Amino acid sequence: MVMSAVDVKRFGRTGVLMGGTSAERDVSLRSGAAVLRALTAAGVDAVGIDLQDDWAAQLRAASIDTAFIALHGTLGEDGCVQGLLEIMGIPYTGSRVMASALCMNKRLCKQVLDQAGLTTPVEIRIAEGGPERYPVFIKPVAEGSSIGLHYVESVEAWQQLDLDADMQWIAEMPVKGVEIAVSVLAGEALMPVEVAPKSGVYDYTSKYTAGATAYFCPARLPAETLRYCMEQAEKAVAAAGCSGAPRVDMIVGSGGEAAILEINTIPGMTETSLLPKAAAAAGIDFQQLCLRILATAGLDYGQEGKR
Structure with missing residues (x-):
């Protein structure tokens, strides 16, 4: 258009x-x-x-x-x-005020998605001495772009972390599979983009360093799995009340099940960002997007x- x-x-x-x-x-x-x-x-x-x-x-x-x-x-x-x-x-x-606030709070958004019948990673309680089990991903409750994301494998690794005490943190059980991002433009899902970070973890450095991550659009998944993930992304966006062009990040397991990691209400628009890649695959150039x-x-x- x-x-x-x-x-x-x-x-x-x-x-x-x-x-x-x-x-x-x-x-x-x-x-x-x-x-x-x-x-x-x-x-x-x-x-x-x-x-x-x-x-x-x-x-x-x-x-x-x-x-x-x-x-x-x-x-x-x-x-x-x-x-x-x-x-x-x-x-x-x-997205408007309420949807923006909801999606920025990973714990609250997770609860809304769970209530909508969508799958999210299992949250692990953080006790006084650290998470109740390992390994886990530790991330701030209210930050984006994988700011503060940590993969923690043991008590010793936890003790070496220097987490900001003024921030709230959430721990989740790792989900194995293919990591994808599904952008939803004006209510319609675009083709999923697969992200394959060379470091093994799609953190801030992997996201914004040219060449640090390989991208595939469409994601290297069966056609029926791609359609399923697009449907899940549309349902997630609707459940959270998002609008505009939000992006739903998820991991697809070997059986085709999709666990939703988060909803990003204002995805990046840089040269390495995922929304522009998905739009380009749909024939929508950056200006049109x-x-x-x-x-x-x-x-x-x-x-x-x-x-």
């Missing part, structure tokens, strides 16, 4: 929100810069906004009509900036904002 000049103009002045103050600031700046280039090339009146100190003041000064959120992590992906934009009457891309995401701004927002 290529939008006409009239379609593009209806967005008005579009602010690409990037940067922020989370641990994922650098990735967000890369995502935002790529989106800004694409929207500008498509004829959108777009401006990049690196949110740092007084976000409300920066948004007012930019005088935008629509917001394309390319923020990752705390404050940008957890419902905070979404709430601010709603107060200011600015339609925005991505950005326009399609932008077109979702305000669709379930309840108002037309300042447009």
Whole structure:
């Protein structure tokens, strides 16, 4: 779908929100810069906004009509900036406040998915002396991009960890299988992308270092398994109330069963990111992808904002 000049103009002045103050600031700046280039090339009146100190003041000064959120992590992906934009009457891309907050909290999202009949990894209780069993994956309850992800095989390894005491942590039983990511664009799942990190663990370094991970789209799975995973991703997104272009990460076992790891409401848009790879496999180039995401701004927002 290529939008006409009239379609593009209806967005008005579009602010690409990037940067922020989370641990994922650098990735967000890369995502935002790529989106800004694409929207500008498509004829959108777009401006990049690196949110740092007084976000409300920066948004007012930019005088935008629509917001394309390319923020990752705390404050940008957890419902905070979404709430601010709603107060200011600015339609925005991505999931709304409640869905954003839910998916940013891995434990709460896990509970919602479990109640919806979807499979997630088994959570292991963290006692005073560490997890009740090993090996486990340890990760922050509310961070993205695999920030703080640790694979812990023993008590000794646990004791060597220097975990931030101010953060909440969750431990999960490892799931063996093929790791895939299924992006859901405007409610429809794209072809799953298989990720095969050379290190064996798809952590922050594997995600954002060129050449550190091999990608396959479609994933190297039977056709019926691919369809099943796409259906599971659509169900997960619906259960969490997500909108825009969320990405569902999962691991597919040898029997074809899929365990959902998490839902990322604002996937990366960098050169190594998975959503653009899935879109390209569907014949949607990066510019078209950005326009399609932008077109979702305000669709379930309840108002037309300042447009």
